[in-house]
Amino acid sequence: MTQAPRIAVIGAGPSGLYTAEALLKEDPDVTVDVIDRLPAPYGLVRYGVAPDHLKMKSVIRALVGTFDDAARVRFLGNVRVGEDGIPGEVLREHYHGVVYASGSSVDRRLGVEGEDLAGNFGSGAFVSWYCGHPDFTGLAPALAHPGAVVVGAGNVALDVARVLARPAEDLAGTDAHDEVVDALRASAISDVHVVIRRGPQHVKFTPAELRQIGKLDDVEVLVHDDGVLAAGVEEPPERRMRQNLEMLTEWVQNPPGAGGRRRIHLHFLRSPVRVLGEDGRVTGIELVHNRIDAEKVRATDRHETLEAGLVVRAIGYVGEPIPGLPFDEETGTVPHEAGRVMLGSEPVPGCYVAGWIKRGPSGVIGTNKGDGSETAASLLADLPGLATPAYPDPDSVPERLCEYGIEPVFWEDWQRLDAEEIRRGEQRGGTDRVKIAERDAMLEAARGSVRQAG
Ligand SMILES: Cc1cc2nc3c(=O)[nH]c(=O)nc-3n(C[C@H](O)[C@H](O)[C@H](O)COP(=O)(O)OP(=O)(O)OC[C@H]3O[C@@H](n4cnc5c(N)ncnc54)[C@H](O)[C@@H]3O)c2cc1C
Ligand SMILES: NC(=O)c1ccc[n+]([C@@H]2O[C@H](COP(=O)([O-])OP(=O)(O)OC[C@H]3O[C@@H](n4cnc5c(N)ncnc54)[C@H](OP(=O)(O)O)[C@@H]3O)[C@@H](O)[C@H]2O)c1
Structure with missing residues (x-):
């Protein structure tokens, strides 16, 4: 491996973000793209934790810290990996390693x-x-x-x-x-x-x-x-x-x-x-x-x-099989050893898992922290032996996504959507935010083309 290591984490839920955080912390050379099929980050913290569990939602204040170092970590929302999106094997051409943290939906x-x-x-x-x-x-x-x-x-x-x-x-x-x-x-x-x-x-x-x-x-x-x-x-x-x-x-x-x-x-x-x-x-x-x-x-x-x-x-719940990777139908998870995806007794080079797709649908948000750290440690230990990707330039990713008709939502786009939800919360009164649920409306708000209704 000669290039600075580039890692993709697929899934911006707790396990993806804890894995990204551990990768960034443990290796100062690593850069990470956190990719999610939704225009908003946080996985089940946003879309599972019950709305009346306000205290639990505040874990977002800790998860957001993963994106602090803008030079080393990028959010690419609205990007589905797999069927109807960008194939995983195409994405892998841009990274040294890929961590699937796609949950059990x-x-x-x-x-x-x-x-x-x-x-x-x-x-x-x-x-x-x-x-x-x-x-x-x-x-x-x-x-x-x-x-x-x-x-x-x-x-x-x-x-x-x-x-x-x-x-x-x-x-x-x-x-x-x-x-x-x-x-x-x-x-x-x-x-x-x-x-x-x-x-x-x-x-x-x-x-x-x-x-x-x-x-x-x-x-x-x-x-x-x-x-x-x-x-x-x-x-x-x-x-x-x-x-x-x-x-x-x-x-x-x-x-x-x-x-x-x-x-x-x-x-x-x-x-x-x-x-x-x-x-x-x-x-x-x-x-x-x-x-x-x-x-x-x-x-x-x-x-x-x-x-x-x-x-x-x-x-x-069970996980969704990931095209091209082994899958255990009984547990609904991807077979792994310490986060390394395993095909029989052999690791699949450059492929890792974290969170519910790795260990099944149990455990609270915090359980994913140690789990993400374990996966990050395996990946970092393997780095010297991982192949340099064909397209290591970070700019090559949005260009490739464009070929698949995908326009990503970047962190600054999400921040616009976030601000619009907070504005709607002020408008309703008595709440920190009101979620925008329709995908088109989310994308409009993210891209700054939202109509300021009401
Ligand atoms: C209904 C419910 C309520 C819960 N409430 C609590 C609670 O109150 N407190 C608590 O501690 N724990 C709670 N949990 C548990 C907690 O949410 C989980 O432990 C945690 O979210 C698992 O994290 P994860 O990152 O593995 O999965 P997820 O949070 O599901 O994140 C997976 C992410 O991957 C993305 N993704 C999936 N497929 C693709 C793809 N093909 N391409 C790109 N992106 C993809 C998804 O959009 C999602 O953002 C709850 C769980 C559920 C189901
Ligand atoms: N506030 C929080 O902290 C919070 C909130 C939500 C979720 N979570 C966490 O998220 C994880 C997932 O939660 P979950 O509620 O989906 O899973 P879970 O805790 O595994 O509960 C699933 C339940 O389904 C029952 N069940 C399974 N198959 C069944 C069948 N065929 N017929 C009848 N009952 C059946 C099980 O019964 P048996 O007990 O008999 O096996 C079990 O009680 C858990 O770890 C949970 O703690 C945390």
């Missing part, structure tokens, strides 16, 4: 009948809608029925239940865009049913997240546990599980928010067997009651149905 399926009825969504799609992701502005979820079902017992299930149950006015003070706030204001949902396949002693919610639903204004939380807690359960091994169990035991006796206008029902030991529908739309869900036998979930012959116009499955 595909919703897992339940594999039950009726899953394709209108009104049934994966949490990836539903959360993207309420977070103003440009690919999901047209989702228009049906909120006209009093019942809604959320399947799953993770923090995402709690996020979705909370957003559906809490007063819409609370969201007006967040970055949620106007259409979402208006849709939630008009919502007829009164009962949000969270369907959890195991018992109250098994759930791994973050206790703070569980506590939060017990503190919502005008929302009652009802625990349906078929008497399991009253009969007594074994103490769970993890502290957070014990904290959850303590809270749930208290809530069985004293439901928080009793008499509230809306209800969140926590249904334990139940699994969906069928999504019910009429005229192509969801009308409810059929559940089977479970028992736990030697830590395995076993279905009983007891069934029940819940009426609902909306079903959201929050049961996890």
Whole structure:
């Protein structure tokens, strides 16, 4: 390797930005392009973290620091790598190494009948809608029925239940865009049913997240546990599980928010067997009651149905395969060793992974820091043996993108879009920003051609 090392990081979510930060810090010669298919950076911090989790969003203040050294790091937004974008192998002609930090965006399926009825969504799609992701502005979820079902017992299930149950006015003070706030204001949902396949002693919610639903204004939380807690359960091994169990035991006796206008029902030991529908739309869900036998979930012959116009499955995600790279279908991740992409027992030269596409869809934002550092360390250790790219000149990248009809959003463009969102926040009042969700409108704002409406 003779040229100064040039690295592309694909994905401007936490793992991409932590990897870029580590590369820049550990090797003063390295320059990095952070590439994202969206015109805005921050991945799931912008498009996953719930709008009412304002404190969590403030992690952006730390992530933005990655772009401080403008001479060494560049943002290239609005650039999809792969199908319908620039092929990964073409991009690799411009860099010594490429780190894929593209996340896990595909919703897992339940594999039950009726899953394709209108009104049934994966949490990836539903959360993207309420977070103003440009690919999901047209989702228009049906909120006209009093019942809604959320399947799953993770923090995402709690996020979705909370957003559906809490007063819409609370969201007006967040970055949620106007259409979402208006849709939630008009919502007829009164009962949000969270369907959890195991018992109250098994759930791994973050206790703070569980506590939060017990503190919502005008929302009652009802625990349906078929008497399991009253009969007594074994103490769970993890502290957070014990904290959850303590809270749930208290809530069985004293439901928080009793008499509230809306209800969140926590249904334990139940699994969906069928999504019910009429005229192509969801009308409810059929559940089977479970028992736990030697830590395995076993279905009983007891069934029940819940009426609902909306079903959201929050049961996890898988990654999208990256053309030209190996992929493990079972885990939905790219096989790797310490971040080096592996084809069998051989590393794929110059190719690395970080974040959810590397280790699967679990872990909080901070988990991606150590993960990104590990990948950066592997790449930097390999650098002396990596081939010099055919086109090492940084200017060659935008020219190449142009050949594919791609006009990138640079950092200064994003800053214009950012400023316009902040301006809209001031206009709405009581919030730091209002997101622009439509892709064209984002691009207009980024390129300074936005109409100053209102
Ligand atoms: C709904 C939800 C809520 C969450 N809330 C919290 C929370 O409150 N607190 C917390 O600590 N953690 C939370 N997490 C977890 C946290 O968001 C993840 O740990 C983290 O975002 C994973 O980072 P990542 O960079 O691997 O993936 P992502 O954040 O998904 O980033 C991947 C990036 O890659 C880009 N990309 C994908 N494909 C391509 C392509 N082909 N070309 C170019 N770019 C591409 C995407 O646009 C995206 O920006 C939440 C997760 C979810 C799903
Ligand atoms: N505020 C926060 O800090 C925050 C917010 C959101 C997300 N996150 C993080 O982001 C990551 C992803 O969250 P997540 O909620 O998507 O994932 P998760 O924590 O893995 O939860 C997925 C849930 O789906 C259930 N499930 C899987 N398959 C199922 C099936 N076929 N039928 C019924 N239930 C099924 C699992 O049940 P079992 O438990 O029985 O396996 C599990 O409870 C997590 O690490 C989470 O902590 C953090």
